[in-house]
Structures are given as C-alpha cells and as structure tokens.
Amino acid sequence: MGKVLKRIDWTNSLFLTLTPVAAVAAVIGHVMYEGFNPWTLLIAFFFYWATGMSITVGYHRLFAHRSFEAHPIIQFFTLVFGAASFENSALKWCSDHRVHHTHVDTEEDPYNIKKGFFWAHIGWIMVRPTKPETYPMSADLRRNKLVMWQHRYYLPLSIFVGIIVPTLIGAWMGSPLGGLGIGALGRIVLVHHTTFFINSLCHMVGDKTFNDEHTARDSWITAIFTFGEGYHNFHHTFQADYRNGVRWYHFDPGKWVIKSMSWVGLTRKLKKVSDETIAMARIQMKDKGVHA
Numbered sequence: 001m002g003k004v005l006k007r008i009d010w011t012n013s014l015f016l017t018l019t020p021v022a023a024v025a026a027v028i029g030h031v032m033y034e035g036f037n038p039w040t041l042l043i044a045f046f047f048y049w050a051t052g053m054s055i056t057v058g059y060h061r062l063f064a065h066r067s068f069e070a071h072p073i074i075q076f077f078t079l080v081f082g083a084a085s086f087e088n089s090a091l092k093w094c095s096d097h098r099v100h101h102t103h104v105d106t107e108e109d110p111y112n113i114k115k116g117f118f119w120a121h122i123g124w125i126m127v128r129p130t131k132p133e134t135y136p137m138s139a140d141l142r143r144n145k146l147v148m149w150q151h152r153y154y155l156p157l158s159i160f161v162g163i164i165v166p167t168l169i170g171a172w173m174g175s176p177l178g179g180l181g182i183g184a185l186g187r188i189v190l191v192h193h194t195t196f197f198i199n200s201l202c203h204m205v206g207d208k209t210f211n212d213e214h215t216a217r218d219s220w221i222t223a224i225f226t227f228g229e230g231y232h233n234f235h236h237t238f239q240a241d242y243r244n245g246v247r248w249y250h251f252d253p254g255k256w257v258i259k260s261m262s263w264v265g266l267t268r269k270l271k272k273v274s275d276e277t278i279a280m281a282r283i284q285m286k287d288k289g290v291h292a
C-alpha cells in the first residue's frame, strides 16, 4: 500500500470538535427554555444502545469480520442505526478496520497506537488521503446491495436518523432542544468516544491474555463502556470469532445479542474458535509469564 499523503479533513475535524460544544449549548437552552425533561434521557438511552450496538454487532462483527450471517432485516437495522452514529459508511468503516487488523501497529495501520493515544483515538479521523479513497479489502462488501445503498445515502441517512428523528421525538414530548441536545448531539459524542476507546485505550490498558505479538489488550473495565469490545486481545488473536468476551460472564452485549438472535433465525453460522485453541494460547502466554 505504501505511505499515503494526508491532509486535514475539515468536515470531520469541525464535526468532532463542534458536536460537544453544540450539545452543551442545546442542553443549556433546553434547561433554560423548556425545563429539564427526564424523558429526553430515554431518547438518548435508546439511540445510544441502538447506534452503539449497530456498530459492534453490524459494522464490526458482521460486516468487517463476517463472524456470522444475518437476516437482511438485521443488516438493514444495523446499517441505518450505524449511520446514525456518525462513524462513516459501513464500507469505509470496515475497509479501515480490516486494514487495521492486517497491518496492526505498523505505519499502514490507520489507527496505529504506536503514534500515540490522540492519533489512535481521534487524530486519524481528522485527516484524509490527498487522493480519492479506494476502500481496500472490501470486494465482498461492494457486492452487498444494502451496504452499497447505505454508502450512497450515508449523509442524508445519518442526519435524518441520527439528528432529525431524536429532535422530532423530543418535540413530540414538548422538548425539541432536549431531543437535539441530549437525544442527538450528546448521545453522538458519547457513542463516538466510547467506540473510539476501542482503537486507543483497548490497545493500551489491560492484559495480553492470548498473544503478545500485537498491542491489543483485554480489560473488563474497557469492556463495560465499549459494548463488550474491551476483550481486544482475544479479538485481535481470534478475529473470526463472533465473541469478544469469551467466558460466559464476560460483559459482552454484542455476543449476547448475536447468540439470542440465532435462536429465532435472525443470525446463523456463528463462528467460534475451538476451546482447545483458546486454552493453548492462554497457556502459552502464562508460560511466557506475560500478564500485561
């Protein structure tokens, strides 16, 4: 792939810096002019889970890693709410993510942690290549009509579902500014930084339980606010597995949702690495004396 020249992406940079400011302004306006409406927290709660889980279950484990197959309804839902998280189209997100796994910790890794916390967390989104993007490693996704439909209509879809709908629900509750500030903008900022932590903190904090040849780490603490993706050492070691938290008690709502949907036929062909392979990897790391 070679080194790609990059320049500042002003749209992304302004969006990432202005959404927290706009969220605070809208929340202040909401409290001053509408009086705090606790029901707006319910809008934020719904959209936080719907968009965050769409990234984890849809963008990440279904489309990027193909760790299971899903009914078109699930594909549609995760593409629509994934767009509402404002983290790019699934085509771009998955292409970046597959390059991350293939070239982890090198110059070609788009969110290479060796370039520091800020770069891996948010800096890499604030620049873009000087040439049009080619979305490498995404031939299979280009054949998926739903993925390409979402890619084509990403911007109107994300604005409508991610901002206009929560604002309208807020207006219906008598608090349009609350819907905008809490349900839309505040929630977007929260989902942004919790998912960004997977690229930053999850490559810095925790244990190297299964492999020490990459920087990814396992931590139940990061798992709590990354929809279960905090078991990142397991994930980078066994990326085809639909689970991230491999033990039954590991907090991994992504895993629980994918498994539950398989009982009603909405997901199938869930990929799992054998218990023996996982145990062997764990023992090898123990023998090496690697804990962190």
Ligand SMILES: [Zn+2]
Residues within 6 Å of the ligand: 060, 064, 065, 097, 101, 235, 239
């Ligand atoms: Zn991954």
Ligand SMILES: [Zn+2]
Residues within 6 Å of the ligand: 100, 198, 199, 203, 216, 232, 236
């Ligand atoms: Zn990673």
